[in-house]
Amino acid sequence: MGERGFIVGSQLHTSLQQALLGWYYQHKRNLPWRGETEAYRILLSEVLLQQTRVEQAIPYYHRFLAVFPSLAALAQAELEAVLRVWQGAGYYARARHLHRLAQTVSELPSTYSALLELPGLGPYTAAAVASIAFGEPVAAVDGNVRRMLSRWMAWEAPSPKQLQAKADELLAPEAPGDWNQAMMELGATVCLPQTPRCERCPVAWFCRGKAEPGRYPTPKKRVQTPVEAVALVWVGPDGLYLERREGRLLGGLWGVPVEEGAGALERLLQRLGLERAERVGTVQHAFTHRKLRVQVYRVPGNGLGDAGNRPLSRLDRKILELAQADLLPCG
DNA sequence: AAGCCGGGGCC
DNA sequence: GGCCCAGGCTT
Incomplete structure (x- = not known):
């Protein structure tokens, strides 16, 4: 030039x-x-x-x-x-x-x-x-x-x-x-x-x-896969049962036990050595690539538990809020 | 190059 | 319900 x-x-x-x-x-x-x-x-x-x-x-x-x-x-x-x-x-x-x-x-x-x-x-x-x-x-x-x-x-x-x-x-x-x-x-x-x-x-x-302006750049499409899961809220003798999440999704944070797919509730109960649980409601939570529907269960006789100062995700806060609101007299 | 990884505000 | 945000890492 x-x-x-x-x-x-x-x-x-x-x-x-x-x-x-x-x-x-x-x-x-x-x-x-x-x-x-x-x-x-x-x-x-x-x-x-x-x-x-x-x-x-x-x-x-x-x-x-x-x-x-x-x-x-x-x-x-x-x-x-x-x-x-x-x-x-x-x-x-x-x-x-x-x-x-x-x-x-x-x-x-x-x-x-x-x-x-x-x-x-x-x-x-x-x-x-x-x-x-x-x-x-x-x-x-x-x-x-x-x-x-x-x-x-x-x-x-x-x-x-x-x-x-x-x-x-x-x-x-x-x-x-x-x-x-x-x-x-x-x-x-x-x-x-x-x-x-x-x-x-x-x-x-x-x-x-x-x-x-809407033409530049070409919008990219995103796919959100629907996922069904079950979460179990259990206040045992040592307080609220939490697990430290491993892997990439919410890795390093703590949360209630969750299983996905068929037989999720049975796997949860077996994993924790529990007999039965009662359903308290549903929580919906969207990630970037997943749309999660969580059936929330709790163990009968549960008291109020708290997570102490452990780091939790929003998903787990939603689950705990639902399970514990249900335990209160007036919801 | 394509998937995965949160949460929230806006339309 | 979709879009996309002062992106980066992994495969």
């Missing part, structure tokens, strides 16, 4: 950068981690924000820092204590990875490539931390940026490599952290998935896809 083409392209980007950065400085939300300089806090916010809306992440950010104010404090903690703070936030591998990270390094590395090696950090989070905490000019491509770039360029199904290249090309190198946050802020508040507010967009002139 000739010099003329380079200059034209460069000026185009500068106009885009000025328009978006100007909009960002005027309209950005006041979030707890904005203005923070400590890399640990930036990292925590970015991990909490993985597949999680800002409003949902904020209380966890404060709770987490109150208990684990530094990387060193996190490293000394038990995993169960970390999960206790994380309970209810979902995607618990994030908490396990963060804990392992703290035990792996005593200080956060300052480059994208080194951050990418840490557990729980992929291309997005490594780029976000590198740019926001350390000023490295690397584009953070999240769902917002993917959607906006697809609309801007009228791309229906861009590849991750294509998106990263375009994002890096557009990035404002003198303010990479602000630029990345400006991109995501626009996506989260203006360039919305369903009903984009193009009339409020500072860079609508740059957008080739604004006539058909």
Whole structure:
């Protein structure tokens, strides 16, 4: 490409950068981690924000820092204590990875490539931390940026490599952290998935896809498989019976015994050495890929049990709430 | 490349 | 009920 083409392209980007950065400085939300300089806090916010809306992440950010104010404090903690703070936030591998990270390094590395090696950090989070905490000019491509770039360029199904290249090309190198946050802020508040507010967009002139925003990118289909399960609530001589869940689903958290499929109740009773149980109701709970219907049973003669301070998932809280509400006189 | 992994708010 | 969120890991 000739010099003329380079200059034209460069000026185009500068106009885009000025328009978006100007909009960002005027309209950005006041979030707890904005203005923070400590890399640990930036990292925590970015991990909490993985597949999680800002409003949902904020209380966890404060709770987490109150208990684990530094990387060193996190490293000394038990995993169960970390999960206790994380309970209810979902995607618990994030908490396990963060804990392992703290035990792996005593200080956060300052480059994208080194951050990418840490557990729980992929291309997005490594780029976000590198740019926001350390000023490295690397584009953070999240769902917002993917959607906006697809609309801007009228791309229906861009590849991750294509998106990263375009994002890096557009990035404002003198303010990479602000630029990345400006991109995501626009996506989260203006360039919305369903009903984009193009009339409020500072860079609508740059957008080739604004006539058909729903077309870029092509929506992906999700399948939720219905699953039938049975849960058993038992308050035995040692209190409420809980098991520590292993595996990937809710791994590390505690919960009441659950079995899926045919003969679930019989397997539960046999496993716990119990004679019989009575049905108290149904709990429905949706995961990303499953839609769970849980028949909740309890052992007759049950007293009230509590989970102590063990970390539980929302599913188990629902089950316990149903079983124990049923034990109360007035429901 | 495709599946798996939570929970919640919005339509 | 579907959609999708400041994604990453595993297979």
